[in-house]
Amino acid sequence: MIAIIAEKPSLARNIVAGLGQMNKKNGYFENSEYIVTWAFGHLFSLSDVEDYLPEDEKPKDGKQKWTMENLPCFPDNFTFKLKNGDDGVKKQFEVIKYLVNRADVTEIVNAGDSDREGEIIVRLCVKNALSAPKPFKRLWLPDQTPQTVKKAFLERKDESEYENLANEGFARTYVDWLYGVNLTRFVTLKTGSLLRVGRVIVPIVKTIYDRDTEIENFKPEVxxxxxxxxxxxxxxxxxxxxxxxxxxxxxxxxxxxxxxxxxxxxxxxxKSKKETLAPGKLYSLTKLQNFLGKKYKMPMEKSLAIAQKLYENGYLSYPRTNSEYLATNEKSKFKEILESVKKLGYPVTFKDKKTIFDDSKIESHSALTPTYKIPSKKDLSEDEFTVYSSVLRRFVAVFCAEDCIAEK
Known part of the structure; x- marks a missing residue:
């Protein structure tokens, strides 16, 4: 029996759709070969400053007490704890713990999202739940269509091959904690007001401040x-x-x-001349968000949430990508996707070009593209259709069979 742990319930349902019929149980799916369960994103968080204090110095009531004496805090070994205040989190972790320790489970599969965050979410669940070592594999999904799930499951690799990705995820988590927790407490205690300090928020606020100052001090010239x-x-x-x-x-x-x-x-x-105009490159997440923001005034957090939902529904590839290129080992997949797009009436053809397929330009994920699963317009909200059609149109432009000739 193979136990598969997905990062969230929606991913678990898509894995079940790819692997075949399963019976729904309390907190998991199961058939004669597989068990599919899930987390709710992060079930674990880093311990608080007070958790690293000697026992005789910890608050008697167990509550946080911010003092300058506890700062700065640089733990020798970071520890994680199950998130408090959510019975659903505790209940689901107990389900995971029971399943991975079942005697008939001979292999565990990490099916977190295909990024550093998804990598450590499931690793932490397994590390804290498993009582004895078992073979640990990784399911890497560039999209969530049933075809991709089946193929990726057959090609799953040992979890040890993703050690560097996990280290990257943990390093970012530790740095965020060291920077955010220490400085937030320090600044708050010094000012008497809650002021949040973080790796991301500080440079953003500084940039806004600099721009506001520049505008305020601007003197127009006639x-x-x-x-x-x-x-x-x-x-x-x-x-x-x-x-x-x-x-x-x-x-x-x-x-x-x-x-x-x-x-x-x-x-x-x-003088006039005819030129063949090259299409823009496939979208990375940032380029897609910039386009949607300029043309449709769509906020970045909204476009990300919609792209994520379209990914979870199997319509788009993994959205959190910084690449505008495709992996060479995915050529056969895109030939099939192009056949599906061609049925919609678009004049597309497969192009085996370095400007499209280039492994050296990809860190972990290929550019954003449509998948085999093409939705009808009625299945999407207006905003969802805007995001999906933007990705589809760029995909069609890149693989268009006809050159765009412009006279200048």
Whole structure:
């Protein structure tokens, strides 16, 4: 029996859809071969400053007490604890603990999201639940379609191959704690007001402050430019002179205008050429968010949430990617996806180009793309359709069978 631990319930349901019929139990699915259970994202969090104090110095009531005497806190070994105040978290962890320690379970599979955060979410569950070592594998899903789940499950690797990814995830978690917890407590105790300090929030606030200061201190300068609108062959052409005049040179600008208005402009030559315009690259998450923000005024947190939902529903590939390229080992998959897109009426064809497939430009995930599973418009909300169609149109542009010819 193989026990698979997904990062969240929605991923667990998609894994079940890929592996076959299973019976729903209390906190997991099961058939004769597999058990699929889930976490609720992070079930564990790093211990508080007070947890690292000697026993005789810990608060008697178990509550946090912020004091300067406890700062700075640099633990020799970081520890995690089950999140407090949520009975659902505790109950689900007990389910995971029971399942991984069942005698008939001979293998455990980490099915966290395919990133450093998903890697450590399930690792922490297994580390704190397992009473004796068992083979530990990793299910790596670039998307959540049944086809991908089946293929990825057959190709699952030993968890030890993802050690560096886990180290990266833990390192970020530790740095965030050291920076955020120590400085938040320090600044709050010094000022008497709760002021949150963090690795991300501080540079953002500093950037906003600098920009506000720049705007506040900006002093506009008046200058004169020479502009003229002329009708030529029924078309209005705006002529702009390269000359500019300071605010105290208005008279000089007027004299220059008079002189130019007495002259005629003659077009002596015109050149035109045809160019093949290259499509933009496939979207990374940031590039997609920038596009949606500029064209549709969609906030970044909203576009990320929608892309994540479309991923969980199997319509898009993994969204948290910083790459605009595809992996070479996915060529056969994209040939199949292109066949599905072609049925929608788009003139697409497979292109085996370095500008599209380049492993050297990929850290962990390929660019954002549609999957085999193509939704109908009625299945999506207006915003979901906006995000999905943006990714689909860019995918079609990259693999378009027809060149875009522009005359300049």
């Amino acid at each position: 200058y004169y430019a020479l502009v003229s609108s002329v009708e030529t062959n029924g078309e209005i052409v705006e002529l702009t002179s390269k000359y500019k005049f300071n605010k105290d040179e208005k008279k000089k600008a007027e004299i220059c205008c008079e002189r130019m208005n007495k002259l005629e402009a003659i077009v002596t030559d015109k």
